[in-house]
Amino acid sequence: MNYLPQHIAFGLLAVMMTLSAIKVVTSKNVVHCALYLVMVLAGVAGIYILLAAEFLAAVQVLVYIGAIVVLFLFGIMLTRAPIGRSRGLDNDQRALAAMVGLAVAGLLTAVLLDGFGDQRINITEPQRSADVGLEIFQSYVIPFEVVSVLLLAALIGAVVLARRD
């Protein structure tokens, strides 16, 4: 099977995501960082489509782009971050951080190339949302319930932390 369209789409998405991610961690404008984060998250949704995980792509757009980015924008506004360019967003250990980041990237690349050299993903048909639902409620019911309790606990915790007495 010829995967040329998928390879082209992957290449475009990968370039877009990497450049946007670099802008997220280097941009001098806090609001621009949030908007570049949207680009990265949309690219991740595209990667899910390429991997035939359509339900997860929808969840990615709804939860991440729809909810979490809005939460970030509210966080930026409520902490009265300077909306324009601002200095002092980075601390004085950027060189060290870049070294650590490059070391992590090099190590992971070496390990992955060594471990999964030319293994291929053969996607014959999309994984249906119904299969995901069945898997959650047949094999992973208890983790699912634990996650819902965790969300409730986080909700209550956020309200308790953020309210004014």
Place this chain on the structure above:
Amino acid sequence: MYLNQFLLLAAALFSIGVYGVLARRNGVLVLMSIELILNAVNINLVAFGAYHGQVAGQVFALFTVAVAAAEVGVGLAIVLLIYRNKRSIDLDQVAQMKG
């Protein structure tokens, strides 16, 4: 498609996120870098799920999305509290617990 192309993209996102966590001192920007790291993990989970032809990878990615949402909620509440107490979210100034 190669399995490695997805894993290497996720590794790149992860490393950029690690750089962001270490180099930023604005609390909201550190949380954004953590989101980059969590998305890299999700790409790995879904890629391995597709590699093995199982849905379990997607299920775990869904759980990670839920945990990430909880993390952002509590994290931003903490950042707001720091801002309210110190009028700044510069993480270098939050050093009361330093010995």
